[in-house]
Amino acid sequence: MMYFNQHFDKTKLRLFITWLLNRLGGWQTIHALERFKKLGFGYATRAGVSLGVDDLSAPPLKMGFVDATSKFVQSSFSGQSIGSEKAQRVIDSWSGASEVLKDAVVDHFLHTDPLNPIYMMAFSGARGSLTQVRQLVGMRGLMVDPMGNILTLPVQHSFREGLTVTEYMLSCYGARKGLVDTALRTAKSGYLTRRLVDVAQDVLVRRIDCGTQNGILLSDLKTPEGVLLRPLNKRLLGRVLLPSNQIIDAQLAESLSSKKEVLVRSPLTCRPNLGTGSPDVCQLCYGWNLARGKTVQVGEAVGILAAQSIGEPGTQLTMRTFHTGGAVAGQKSSRLRASKAGRLCFLKKVPGALVRTSVGELGFIVYQTSYFSIFTSTNNRIERLDYKVPAGTCLLVRHGQWIRRFQDLAFWPLSKDNTNPVLNQYKSGTGLNAQWIYSSKSKETVKPIWLLSGSSSTRLNQNSFLGDKIINGEIHTQCTLFEGSDLQKIEKLELKVPLGNYIFERTGLRKQKISLNTGRVTSWQRNWLGLRKAQRTLVNTHNLKNSSKATFNLKNEGNWLPRGTFLGFFVYTTPISGDIVQGLPRIDALFEARSSTGLADHMISTFNGLVEKGLNSREATKAAFTAIQERLICRIQEAYLDQGVQIDDKHLEVIVRQMTSKVLINYSGDSPCIPGDLIPLEEAEAFCAALKALGLEELTYEPTLIGITKSALQKQGFLSPASFQDTIRVLLRCSLEAQQDPVRGLKEHVILGQSLPSGTGHRASQLFN
Ligand SMILES: [Zn+2]
Structure with a gap:
């Protein structure tokens, strides 16, 4: 008998059920779950967990901590930051503070009241999250405005303490955004799902093996910048290895993950059934049905599966803003802090x-x-x-x-x-x-511009680097800093800073002592240092990181400038709290292959490049398709993973295959096609082969990237496209072309009232055929 003596929260329970399922199979698992349910309900009834106002106890350090942060924020403005940078600093401080407070809340519960109902609920994973607990007993924290900009004034109180009028007004933006988004964006993400379903509804598993030896090379999924999105072992799970046609389970995936690239079968390379024009996938090219962890069954509607797997997270995530009430959650760069002075x-x-x-x-x-x-x-x-x-x-x-x-x-x-x-x-x-460390020799770097104060004018000097050799001297004894108007006295000075060099504010000069002003050393004697106050501005010649980029007119170097002279301007980006509301249009643009994504242009230029290299159009088309498929999948994954949504590549491949299967006829030759026609690549190849054999003029074509809407409307037959959208146009086109409908997809069968060609209906439909 197995015995687990540990605390089971939602994640653990999920792992446990997976474990049961793998070990004992479905039937036994159902029985186990039935008993779990009884156990759970039984003890939930006995425990009688409820919620009272006294359960919402704030950690004692809260108010002091909030005050300290608010003082720090007020004091830490330096003259050199521009507006957005000040805002960023405020946001950083407050989000840091609310993170610390969140930990304090958890700590407080853990040590004073581990059976606190709020604490139990948040940590069981069943309902609510830490973000919500933080809002209840910690502080609500920073809010967003409807554009996603983070407001610099945080809500310092919690719901338990009650919000002030100002805080209530601040909360309104985010709360209303949550409501509006839920109402409006669900429709948008619903429409995305509908289009996905329409483009892929006829993709079914109809064969066991298409016999292809082609596959795709899988490696760690990385952005073009080299950031890891999905590790190889995750991508390999449930695939079929080439050329051995072996299915990859978790164990094999783990051992293969040390390799750089692995060749596997994929829906992208599944060989289509010629003549039928159907976009089927075979069992081996698809691999596991991820819902069951077993090889997909013949008759499974994998297209619908893909469409729903991609569409569902969109619907889910639109409601996230609603649940958090517009409070900014996490998303902070991690900082390294000194643990000791020194x-x-x-x-x-x-x-x-x-x-x-x-x-x-x-x-x-x-x-x-x-x-x-x-x-x-x-x-x-x-x-x-x-x-x-x-x-x-x-x-x-x-x-x-x-x-x-x-x-x-x-x-x-x-x-x-x-x-x-x-x-x-x-x-x-x-x-x-x-x-x-700051005497960088690199040309592309930050240059400080020093604006030295004068009685009525300012002198601009950009020759010296900020902090140049400021630590040339050693400070051995105590030194004190006084703030004067233009001159700063540092008593008991043994600092050997050469005249004319710069010292800048917030520089640690010695233990517990920082300089208060930025300035240029004008004189120093044994006991004091003369400092001419200066304003420092850093100019980035290149936009490294998210910092601001500045264009400065440096012709004035060394000149005396009257106050108020225009020197230049900063270009900067403000951080926006990204949610799916920002993510959805991006995903939409990718699936529709809009020109803003640059994908189609990229594919054509790849194709042209390959043709110039001497490849024939068939090979060049295939290579261009492969390149664009990889890129498209990567971009879509990026957009979803931004929101923490994991979608298996396989689903994306099923959809992407529909977008990259057709070629555009440039020249018809002796074929029955018309220039501008979109036909499947295989069909074009077959035409070429036939024309060649007959000694006739061949057609020429180039690859095209078709968005999901267009792809759904371009389908063979009229039943499915006409019931999707643009009914009149579709019917008109089909009647002019005297199109026949092969009645292969699910939709067509539904419309005609036949049994579906998937699942158990699959065999019936085969008999019928
Ligand atoms: Zn196949």
Whole structure:
């Protein structure tokens, strides 16, 4: 007898049921589930879990913490950030705060009241999520406006405490957006499902083996920028391996995942039944029916399965804004904070480039995994803390800098848009001397522009880099910073900063001491430092990361400028909290192969390139199709995975195959086709072969990418297209062409009232045929 002594939440239970199903089969599992249900209902009745207002207890540190964050946000504006960067900084601080608070809420429940009904409900996974608990007892946090922009004023109270009038008004935007989206977007995603169903409803499994030896090469699914979307072992599960025709189960998928590429059969390469024009898939090309974890049965309507698998998440996700009430959930770059105060040292050269970060600070993007250490001294003993950061990390600290406890050292993006896509272009000549980590030799980098204050005018100087050799000297004894008007006194100074060099604000000069002003050192004596206040502006020549890009007119260098002179402007992007409402139009554009996606153009240029290389049009068409199929699947997966939706590639392949199966006739030759006709590739090939054999002039064609609507309307026959949309046009065209309907799909059978050619009706339909 098996015995599991552990806590079963929804995820565990799901795993357990899968385990049962794999081990004992369907019948036994049903019995087990029946007993689960009895057990669950029984104990749920006895427990009598209910909800009272006293159960909503906030963690004690909350108000102090919120106040501290709000003070920090108010104090941390520096003169150099532009509007959007200030906003970004505020958003970062608050979303960080509400994350911390969320953890505090969980901690509080766990330690004071582990049987709290709210806590139990959220953690069982049955109802509600942590985001909702956070809103109930923590703080509601940042809200979005109807355009998806994040409002910089957060709702600091929770539902338990009650919202102030201002907070209530702030919440309104998101709440209303939730309502409107649910009402309007469900219709849009429903229409997407309908189109998908219409384009794929006649795709059925009708044969066991089409006998093809063609397949697709699967590897880790990555974006063109190299971000992993789906690992190979997940993509392999339930496929059929070529050339052995062996089905890949979880175990085999795992062992194959070490390979770079694996050739498998796919609905994309299934050989169609010539003459019938039907888009069937054979059992082996399809592989597993993912609902059962077994080879798909002959007669399964895999087209409908694909359409529903792709359409359903859209409907689901439209309601997400509604459930969260417009509160911004998570989505933060992860930050590395110093665990102890001390001095930071880079031990090796770090290649990278300077950037202006999204909050207007100077950052340094590292091109490879880098290491640094913080040296702290406690009780006269030097302690060393080592840090390792991956490539693409943005460092916020320099060599030799004093670090405060919890100071941000670096951040690295979690989402794919932030991974540095320009890695390779910047590799040359950027080896940095670790001693002066900011003395980058790379040309494409951030340049600071210093606006030095004068009595009535400002001097512009862009020759020096920010913080250049600022840590040239050592600070041995205490130094104090005073803020003056133009001059800043630092008493007991033993800092050896050369005259004319710059010091910038928030630089850790020594333990617990940061400079308050940015400025240029004008004089220094034993006891004080003269600082001429300066305003620093960083200019990115290239738009690395999501930072702002600036165009500056630098002709004025070294000139005296009157106040208010136009220097240049910033181009920046503001972060938008992405939800499916933003995602749906993107998915729609891809499935409809709209010109905005650039996919069709890309395919034609690939095709032309291959023809120029000397391939015949048949091979070039096939290669162009393969390339575009891969790209299309990748783009669609990207859009869905953005929302955390996992869809198996197989479903997408079934749909994409419908979009990439036809060619456009350029020249008809001696064939019965007309230029502009769209016919299946196989048909065009057959025509060519026949014409060649007869010694007649061959036709020429090129690949086309057809959107799902057009593809559904282009189908052979009139029953299915006419009942889809544009009925009059379809009927007119079909009657002019004297089209016959082969009555192969599900829709046609429904319309004619025949038994469906799928499932158990499959055999009947074969007999009938
Ligand atoms: Zn096949």
